[in-house]
Amino acid sequence: MTATAPAFSLCVYCGSRPGAQPAYAETARAVGRWIGEHGGQLVYGGGRNGLMGEVARATLEAGGRVVGIIPQALVDKEMANHDCTELHVVETMHERKRLMAEHANAFLALPGGIGTFEEFFEVWTWRQLGYHDKPIGLLNQGGYYDGLVNFMQTGVDQQFMGPWQMELVRIDADWQRLLPELVQAGGVTPADRLEQI
Template identity: 70%
Template sequence: MAEPAFSICVYCGSRPGENALFAQAARAVGTWIGANGGQLVYGGGRSGLMGTVADATQAAGGRVVGVIPQSLVDKEHARHACDELHIVRTMHERKALMAERSNAFLALPGGIGTFEELFEVWTWRQLGYHDKPIGLLNVAGYYDAMLAFLQHSVASGFIGEWQMGLVQTGQETDVLLRSLVQDIRTDAPETALQAVI
């Protein structure tokens, strides 16, 4: 099998959420990744939006790499149909391996785990530990309140506009994914993510 054209780490909920548009967006993301010769890196679960994006990626011809801690295998019902399924010991190992295997990051709707993963890679980028593009897919206005609070943080002097600019935000799947892939630096050396673990 040929090497994937790109590898995108997708953070999203292990639940489907209450709005059918969330699952629709997850399917669209997976379909786009697969149809464009890409690879999905994600949390390894088969439930919720996580399972939806993985199923759609493979159905469209893409590769799927799942990373899940042993303690969550039973709780999240690991998706053993992944092209690669890495079972690790800790959440720290999970997030580090997902970051290392990815050229870009994309957050879909999700809960506190999704928030934490998004903010962590965003923090790493502002500190210079990586230069990989980050996207936030704001499905059905799910992230409107969070984005408003972040602008409040800018106005309060705790976040700079340049930091806000490190995350691309959009509502159109194709447009956002195309932008992320275009921003991938194919000539970039391996980054020092281990320094923050």
């Protein structure tokens, strides 16, 4: 008997720390529950600490699949989550990010630190270069990303970016509105070129 394929696969980038406000962890858990309750699959960085651990545990508890992808060098540092449905231990960060992108129909950045910023910007860059056509969401919870969004708009205002590049990212403070939009938009995507990265 074969396992039922997930209804969708959402890659979530988020902090390996819990953040200063309990609301960050509450939202991470709510996102995970939503993924599981809707028959989805979480793809994430494979850690069990911080928001990463919260979203993964909540997805599993709600009956969803969890695919964790983590470099060997971070297995101990980020405390790899061996409870994942699938845990892939890879050699490099580059391989980690490419596999995360390949396994996903859509991407969502929750609050996080420099690693989250870097993953978000890279997948956005890949989108504008045409390596994939998958939707990207930025959850601006409690205004966490206000400064970043303003800076991104400065890039447009100063003509280093076009407005169409900003339009590739769906920015919302409400995860309950953003998640269905991302999943719906990522339902059918053309073949990507992620293997060329």
